[in-house]
Amino acid sequence: MYDYLQRGAVAGAIGGGAYGLYVALVGNPMVAHAEELAHGEHAHSHVPEAESVVSEGVTHVVSIGGSVALGLLFGLVVFGLAGYLFEPALPDRGGSYLLGLGGFLTVSGVPWLVLPPSAPGVETAMSTTTALYLYVGLMAVGAVDCLGAGAAYHRLKTHGRPAAVAGGLAVFAVFVGSAVLLAPSPATESAVPATFEAAYVGSVIIGQLGLWGIIAAAHSRLGSAPTPDAPSVAPTAAD
Known part of the structure; x- marks a missing residue:
């Protein structure tokens, strides 16, 4: 099991590092711009400039570090622990990408169908506690649904791959x-332009897809890396 966790941790660190760079170059500037659109420059007029710079710098560092830690966590839990538990059911080729797809659908894809990511300045009528419970419940639905789709695929595999894929997709849908x-679908009230809100949501989705995709690619590459050959012995005259 240690080898699985180690492989997942390395893949997660690679994906998390790439995701942290994306957050630094794309995510944080978009958040800052959204806050300016929502609150205006007057919201910061009462804050001294030096204090504002320090606060923004700390926020950027924390967000980037959190992104790296998130990739490491996904690598350990999904690609390490879950990969170890479900390895017999995973195909020899593409198993890492199935883990990545299942992880994305569980953590983000399914919950976002009800609670999509929102830009700063977009408020929902639902309380934070209720939204948190709903999000966790939808994550559980996504995890169970991925397992159910995989079970349906394996049960129908004897009827051919097309029938198995169709059955798995039907169960998931x-x-x-x-x-x-x-x-429940919460109502939202936005203080930012609709075009920018759409761009922000798109950037979040792209970032998460990139995170899971890079971790899956690194995990697959680490699993297919050739092992060093045993040292060859030079033939002797007797041979």
């Missing part, structure tokens, strides 16, 4: 669709 229909 039914469960996710039911959860989305039953979950």
